[in-house]
Amino acid sequence: MLSMKNINKVFKTDLVETHALRDFNLDVEEGEFVAVTGPSGSGKTTFLNIAGLLEGFTHGDFFLDGVNISNLSDNKSAAIRNEKIGFIFQGFNLIPDLNLAENVEVPLRYRGFNAKERKIRVERALEQVGLAARMKHLPTQLSGGQQQRVAIARALAGEPRFLLADEPTGNLDSLMARQVMELLEDINKAGTTIIMVTHDAELARRAQRNIQIVDGQVCDFTMYQGEQGSVAQGQSVADVAAAEVVTVASSVA
């Protein structure tokens, strides 16, 4: 589904070269639910941006659903984003001047679906997240959790091959976070591959697989199978979180 081999991303200024990702390798199989954790500045967002075709990489090989992503034109990248990837952002990124239905409709319009097809998909997606009755409401009339569910509906409406979620519960209280997480789990169970970047160790533990990025590299990964919390391989996420605290404490000291 997603295969990254020796991906490097270097940000250059006149004075400094920063390696955001360094020989980054990752394979994600179809239907997986992968949580990506790591300290701030470790390269999580850069990974997410590259995985979501939001920005390019300096060198390496990246295959998405069998398509070589290197050197794609801007238009082709946009088309792949639109057709294969659903995005869920930390800040929801809903368009405040559009109602829920219009928000969910945005990627469908870029796909070129006709009005009838868009209507069917919008209703279905909003129904899936339990907000079909509020499709004429504006985002500002909803709670944070509801807004994120609309964002999930927007991501699902185009029936993407996989979802990229960037801190999907980062702006939500614990109750709403749990609801959103349950929704993502349901979506994954229905067959959609999910890659979720998160700081939340508890949430990460609920994913099938957890990878940790440190200094632009996958430094460790943990496989969870079956029941939550049964560690199959490697370091536990709690340990990783503890390691983060130690890292932060050392840097403060």
Next chain:
Amino acid sequence: MFQVKPIISMLMRNKSGPLLLLIQIILSVAIVANASFIISERIGMMSRESGIVEAEVFDFTIYNFDENIEAETQPLQDLDIIRQLDGVKGATLTSMTPLSGGGWSSNFSYGSSEEDSKSAPNAAIYYSDEQFIPTLGLNLIEGRNFYPDEINAGGPELASLAIVSAQFAKDTFGDESALGRVMYRGNIGQQPMTIIGVVEKLQSAWVDNDNLELSIILNVKLTSSFNRLLVRADENAIVGLKEAIPAALHKENPNRVVRGFTTISEHRTSIYRNHELMASVLSLMVVLLLLITSLGLAGMVMFNIERRTKQIGTRRALGAKKRDIVSFFLVENYLLCLIGGGLGGLIAVQLGQQLMTLYSLPKLELIYPIITVAGLLVLTTVAVILPARKAAKISPAIATRSV
């Protein structure tokens, strides 16, 4: 890809900025359409052909204050003197000069009896001789010129033959030939004048008059101590003749004042000066208004790009191509332009009606609001395309940034 419905939704939910721009567009269209119409009218007026070789013909006046001068013969001697001068192609006496702003006009009637009397339109009257047509370079299209022995010297009442402008002939007699028709000054029976020729074009002295193209040449040399002369000469010789003519005339008799020397081209410039000024001022106003409107459009787009940076990044992340972002801003502003243009067009027509009533301007032609809106669409494209292309370059990665 056009997204008219969501764009309308966005405009409706965020009214204040677009509303201000809309008002600006409405006012611009209303004013620019009327101003363009007035400019076009003025330019149309100024570009009317006079039928005269304007650059070669000039007029001047002679005031004779020598009591011994013979009013009938002196002008003939003066014309002979002038015709001898180098560069002179022709000279004639006249009662008025075309496009000069002052002269003679009269009403005429025609018909076989008082009962079937008809009025001819008011027309300018040139009292002159057989040299008038060649001196002005007029084109005789029907009939003939005066013969020298048909020219009477004296007062206006001696006129018996007339050469009319084609427009006068058409307005008076329709499709029938004017040749041989008898006109009367005033009522039927008073001072009959037979039309013997028709010139293609001869304008009067008053450019703001509806009857500018209606003129009549009558076969009378007016005898007076004051004479107006028209001279046709090589263009290059005119400057020299302005000194040579007074010198030659004063040599013959110093007791007179020779003054004027204005070419028909100069008369044209002078008489159309106010129209030219108005056209220039209105043109400047149109340019400024369009400039301000396009700056308003560009400013609004730049403001919106700044405000919607994250939204644009999100749209790009969701699959919008660069051209989708450009078309989004173009469509948004085209909508404003079309709505503003439509309303502005209606107000323009109303404003045109008011101007027509208050200042006797012609009725605004609908094509002017339409052209103004079309021009505004072009201007919108120019004003919006650069900021919109800049917006299209916003990285989709901005969607994942927290600021």
